[in-house]
Amino acid sequence: MANRKLGCWILGAKGGVSTTMLVGVNAIRKGLASAAGLVSENAPFNQLGLIPLEDIVWGGYEIRNISLYDSALEVEAQTGTLGYATLNAVKTELDSINTEIKDGLTLNCGQVVDDLADHELQKNHLPLAEAVQTIQQDLQDFVERHHLDHLVMLNLASTEAFQPHLFEVPSYHSLEELHRVIQTDQRENIAASSLYAYAALDLGYGYVNFTPSIGSDTPALDQLARERNTNHMGKDGKTGETLMKSVLAPMFVMRNMPVLSWAGFNILGDRDGQILNDPINKQSKLKSKDQTIHEILGEQTYTKTMIEYVPSLDDWKTAWDHIHFKGFLDTKMILQFIWQGCDSILAAPLALDLIRFTDFAKQQGEAGLQPHLACFFKSPQGVEEFSLHHQYQLLVDYAKAKLKIRD
Ligand SMILES: NC(=O)c1ccc[n+]([C@@H]2O[C@H](COP(=O)([O-])OP(=O)(O)OC[C@H]3O[C@@H](n4cnc5c(N)ncnc54)[C@H](O)[C@@H]3O)[C@@H](O)[C@H]2O)c1
Structure with a gap:
């Protein structure tokens, strides 16, 4: 056959x-x-x-x-x-x-x-x-x-x-x-x-x-x-920064360490970056990027996601995430990661x-x-x-x- x-x-x-x-x-x-x-x-x-x-x-x-x-x-x-x-x-x-x-x-x-x-x-x-x-x-x-x-x-x-x-x-x-x-x-x-x-x-x-x-x-x-x-x-x-969010955010929940803020800064070049540089088109992307954090950590979690167009990077995107959280005795601590991947x-x-x-x-x-x-x-x-x-x-x-x- x-x-x-x-x-x-x-x-x-x-x-x-x-x-x-x-x-x-x-x-x-x-x-x-x-x-x-x-x-x-x-x-x-x-x-x-x-x-x-x-x-x-x-x-x-x-x-x-x-x-x-x-x-x-x-x-x-x-x-x-x-x-x-x-x-x-x-x-x-x-x-x-x-x-x-x-x-x-x-x-x-x-x-x-x-x-x-x-x-x-x-x-x-x-x-x-x-x-x-x-x-x-x-x-x-x-x-x-x-x-x-x-x-x-x-x-x-x-x-x-x-x-x-x-x-x-x-x-x-x-x-x-x-x-x-x-x-x-x-x-x-x-x-x-x-x-x-x-x-x-x-x-x-x-x-x-x-x-x-x-x-x-x-x-x-x-x-x-x-x-x-x-x-x-x-x-x-879900390929890069959000993939990391969906792995790391549950960890904070499991360890009962409240996340105070999650700020992500993305820079990318190429045509996708150029399109996302338009504020109205960018809004579609920001909406879906923030959703993971809010769904896992709750709506109250302060998030700030930024996407900026840097032409020379082409398809090599860099995401830097700064996660501010607290632990025992309300001690504030920070996790940072940098993701550098080729988007395509x-x-x-x-x-x-x-x-x-x-x-x-x-x-x-x-x-x-x-x-x-x-x-x-x-x-x-x-x-x-x-x-x-x-x-x-x-x-x-x-x-x-x-x-x-x-x-
Ligand atoms: N890691 C990733 O690359 C990744 C992750 C998640 C989502 N995406 C999404 O995938 C899409 C493609 O990303 P890309 O890097 O290949 O972008 P790209 O700009 O290289 O490719 C998009 C292509 O679509 C064509 N196009 C635009 N509007 C069209 C339409 N209405 N009908 C037919 N063709 C049309 C463009 O001419 C272009 O060739 C984007 O929406 C991007 O946000 C990409």
């Missing part, structure tokens, strides 16, 4: 994380790199029969005209993480994926994202219903062209502007209202990430939101997923894990949110557990239950 084939449709397909992931997946396939960083290769997940990386077919949307290979050259020049020999070895694969990357749209993403688009995006001018139809046509053509068994849409696009009104409109809660927003072209009531999610979920495909943008984080889209018997999860990949190198394997687990859950007939994937996200949708240790246990328990059923 032929292997199953999974399609992955990437939003932001030529961005830093996506490019790193696509170079990586081909490098692993050719034996040029190990699978280090991939959670799905850990036991017991490696016994589940997750889709092999070589059976995933890639396509997606972008808003910039650069080729995927040139984007990879850019990432290598800035970070030195990919290696020119590896890029040469995977050029044919990157060129072939490049032909499957089409123009997306930037509806309500904010001016700073609009400014990234270096040419006119036709989909931006379509009425919403027609935009959905066009996206769905792109997805279906891709599925048919490659004889795919299923598809997962993966959001790796730039962080959208934070728009609080999107959490207040009737279409946030009600699927009926959401259909109406689309049919009556109420453009101010939906952002690109949610429109993309609507198109994918409506076809019964999966949706994963690695960004802090709203995406499928609405009860209406969750209802759509469940009605179409498919799954989704987000949001905002941290994010790319997790994106691969999420595609594989989301596809697996669909094969298991699971619809709606996927709480067992909480450990991958800063703001896991529908999950109240924020400690990394407990979140990881959710994933282990999930896998063990699946393996037991199989035995």
Whole structure:
């Protein structure tokens, strides 16, 4: 029997994380790199029969005209993480994926994202219903062209502007209202990430939101997923500073050492840093970064998270965290840590894990949110557990239950 084939449709397909992931997946396939960083290769997940990386077919949307290979050259020049020999070895694969990357749209993403688009995006001018139809046509053509068994849409696009009104409109809660927003072209009531999610979920495909943008984080889209018997999860990949927060904050709780303040100072360069330099787009990120501390230590904990753009750093982010806490006899003490990581190198394997687990859950007939994937996200949708240790246990328990059923 032929292997199953999974399609992955990437939003932001030529961005830093996506490019790193696509170079990586081909490098692993050719034996040029190990699978280090991939959670799905850990036991017991490696016994589940997750889709092999070589059976995933890639396509997606972008808003910039650069080729995927040139984007990879850019990432290598800035970070030195990919290696020119590896890029040469995977050029044919990157060129072939490049032909499957089409123009997306930037509806309500904010001016700073609009400014990234270096040419006119036709989909931006379509009425919403027609935009959905066009996206769905792109997805279906891709599925048919490659004889795919299923598809997962993966959001790796730039962080959208934070728009609080999107959490207040009737279409946030009600699927009926959401259909109406689309049919009556109420453009101010939906952002690109949610429109993309609507198109994918409506076809019964999966949706994963690695960004802090709203995406499928609405009860209406969750209802759509469940009605179409498919799954989704987000949001905002947990890769660095917040990963540390979700490990360290529970420790203070366990030792009954109240945290008086937690201040985090992040500096980063590259395009992601440039987008997050815009105060409205930055708000989306700050919201999800602070949530972990407040959920674990309580709302009263004083937090201050700063994100600053320092162009020369490129994708090498530095986070300095200063944690002020007290112990016995109310003695005040300080923990400081410095995290220095290459953002895309941290994010790319997790994106691969999420595609594989989301596809697996669909094969298991699971619809709606996927709480067992909480450990991958800063703001896991529908999950109240924020400690990394407990979140990881959710994933282990999930896998063990699946393996037991199989035995
Ligand atoms: N460690 C990490 O890198 C990390 C962790 C958590 C979340 N994220 C999020 O992942 C996303 C990608 O990060 P990155 O470093 O690759 O950024 P990037 O700027 O390199 O890539 C984003 C890509 O999306 C494209 N794009 C923007 N809006 C689009 C739209 N509406 N439709 C299609 N394409 C669009 C851009 O042109 C760009 O190529 C960001 O939202 C970031 O906040 C990254």
